Amino acid sequence: MSARISLNAEPRRQEAEVLALRAAAFLAADPGRLVHFLDLSGIDVQSLRASLADPSFLGGLLDHLLADETLLLMFAETEDIRPEQIVRLRRLLPGAAVDL
Numbered sequence: 001m002s003a004r005i006s007l008n009a010e011p012r013r014q015e016a017e018v019l020a021l022r023a024a025a026f027l028a029a030d031p032g033r034l035v036h037f038l039d040l041s042g043i044d045v046q047s048l049r050a051s052l053a054d055p056s057f058l059g060g061l062l063d064h065l066l067a068d069e070t071l072l073l074m075f076a077e078t079e080d081i082r083p084e085q086i087v088r089l090r091r092l093l094p095g096a097a098v099d100l
Helices: 002-028 031-041 045-051 055-066 069-079 083-090
Strands: none
Touching: 002 031, 002 055, 002 069, 002 083, 031 045, 031 055, 055 069, 055 083, 069 083
């Protein structure tokens, strides 16, 4: 049974990674949102590009959205996804807080 669970978890994790990449595109689509994220994260654009392959960074990207309700709701509307689903997918990436 546990093998079945792990087989099913991988597509969900990939879904979480894709959602985080879409979040990066959402942030990048607005210079103000992007600059704010870069300032808070302490990285530059080149580092951002390189970090997009890191699942832990992707989790942090979703954390950024989850920390700002207005931003979260804008992203959820853009993606036509419930904010609760973003929370569930965030849990599948490394570094998620236990109480998410």
